[in-house]
């Protein structure tokens with residue numbers, strides 16, 4: 001964070017660090033960066049998300065974060081549109097391996113899931129270029145009828161790795177992102193400082209939010 005004016009507003013910088021090889025830190029900040037960029041880009045979701053936060057926190061649920069269905073779906077859609085790497089589950093065959101469908105991998109070859117392509121495949125997602133968090137809901141008018149959760153993994157959504165061996169930190173990351181979003185949406189109006197500038201760069205196969213993307217936070221009077 002930088003620039004803390006005295007009225008409680010701020011400008012935050014999307015922070016990119018390739019030197020940080022620890023997946024559990026870097027992936028969480030990258031996913032948070034994308035969620036914030038998407039909130040500023042698809043502003044029409046801001047008020048519905050605030051309404052969900054208000055109603056959920058006013059009711060007496062034991063864990064309100066588990067009831068933020070729209071936010072959960074928003075995060076899933078943000079990650080589908082912005083995977084953190086073009087490839088996932090990258091492996092090297094140490095010995096020859098033959099899959100059940102007959103595909104053969106000679107020893108020494110590299111294999112991976114091209115998740116960016118998979119998550120943009122029209123055979124798997126209707127209108128994949130459209131940012132549509134409601135696609136995960138049975139009913140488009142009832143967010144609580146979400147069928148697929150942010151932390152759910154399947155072969156069409158390998159953001160958290162393969163369904164056979166997924167990220168064990170995904171529920172923690174999902175909560176962490178929701179804490180951040182609830183705090184920012186409740187207390188600030190968010191805006192991209194330069195909406196038309198590029199939002200990411202590619203480093204090998206990684207898709208990294210750029211460090212010169214700034215988001216201004218204006219303290220809300222609620």
Ligand code: HEM
Nearest residue numbers: 024027028031088089090159160161167168169170172173
């Ligand atoms: C948005 C945040 C995160 C994303 C997108 C993410 C993604 C992933 C992916 C794709 C894998 C599988 C890699 C592979 O199979 O090659 C993985 C594995 C792993 N993640 Fe995460 N992760 C995140 C946050 C976290 C957090 C917060 C923790 C710990 C608190 C964590 C701990 C781990 C561990 C220990 C593994 C290795 C599991 C194993 O090999 O059995 N991750 N993660």
